[in-house]
Amino acid sequence: KPSFKQKIQNSSHASSIKEISTMILIFVMYFILTTYASITAQEIASEKGSKIMEIIFSSMKAIRYFYGKILAVFCVIMTHLAIYFVGGWIFFEVAARTKSLAPIIKKYKPLIDGVIHNLVSSSLLYVILGVIIYTILSALCGALVSRAEDASKATQxxxxxxxxxxxxxxxxxxxxxxxxxxxxxxxxxxxxFFMPIRLVNGTVSPLENTISLVILVVTIVVMLIYIGKIYGGLVLQTDDIGLFKSLKRGISTR
Incomplete structure (x- = not known):
């Protein structure tokens, strides 16, 4: 006698997984960028306001210092994200062993597994690369002002x-x-922000994903190299002449 097995997927879970995954990725990107953009710009503007940069640049190249600054900020942000992920994992592990929360965790385990799968996919790579490119832009904005008080204005x-x-x-x-x-x-x-939406919903091909990643990576590399070359000219000028004039002078004195 032939056996018949039927598996019915819960469409409500599938739509909820996509919606929750997208919301988490978007909000994580937003809060990380709004937090560390101002911190990066203010830190660089504070260093620029002091005379210590002349001493530092006399012993090492400005481009190397710039790379080190970007790497340090990036490591801090990654540590921040790692704390969130580790804290979330510990919470679910403890909740799964708690009598009052274990039934709830078991009931929504497919939903939780689906969200975690979307978070650790290619979408996370876009979040990381997005953090890098915005950190570089924030560093440039901080180097364009002569006072730490103007850092918030520069990050606009x-x-x-x-x-x-x-x-x-x-x-x-x-x-x-x-x-x-x-x-x-x-x-x-x-x-x-937008490519994770397509990745979570499965509406993007591997070729399109690769093209978007290549464009993003190439832009990051070009920005990193070019801003690193003009970084010394930007930081060493202390005249309050405005953002665009400071950028123009920094390009001419690279």
Whole structure:
């Protein structure tokens, strides 16, 4: 007698997994960037206001110092994210062994596993690369001002790009095939917000994912090299002449 097995997928879980995964990725990107963009810019602006940079640059190249600064900020951010992941893992492990919470964890285990699977996929790579490119931009903004008090004003371009990506992704997360989502998933400063939407919903091919990643990585490398070359000229000038004039002078004195 033939045996018949039927497996019915819970569509409500599938849609909830996509929605929760997208929301977590978008909010993590937003809060990390809004927190560390101002910190990075303010720290560089504070160093620029002192005379210690002349001493540092006399013993090492400005580009090497810039690379070290970006690496240090990136390590701090990664430590922050690691604490969140480890803390979440410990919470679920303890909750699974608690009598009052164990039935709830067991009931929603497929949902939790699906969300975790989406978080540790290629979407996490976009979050990491997005943190790097915005950190570089924040460092540039901090080097353009002569006083630490002006750091918040200098980070306005970074904050505008962050808010465009955040609110755009938040409003279009239910429309992964939207034309704007598809276009902005290839733009370097917004792909970290929009491409995870397409990845979570499975509406992007491996080739499209690779193209977006290559564009993002190439942009990061170009920014890192170019800003590193003009970093010394930006930091050593202490005149309050405005952002664009400071950038122009830094480019001319690289």
């Amino acid at each position: 371009p970074t904050m505008v790009l962050t808010m465009v990506g955040f609110f755009g992704a938040l409003s279009l997360q239910q429309s992964p095939n939207n034309l704007f989502v598809r276009i902005f998933s290839y733009v370097p400063f917004t792909s970290s």
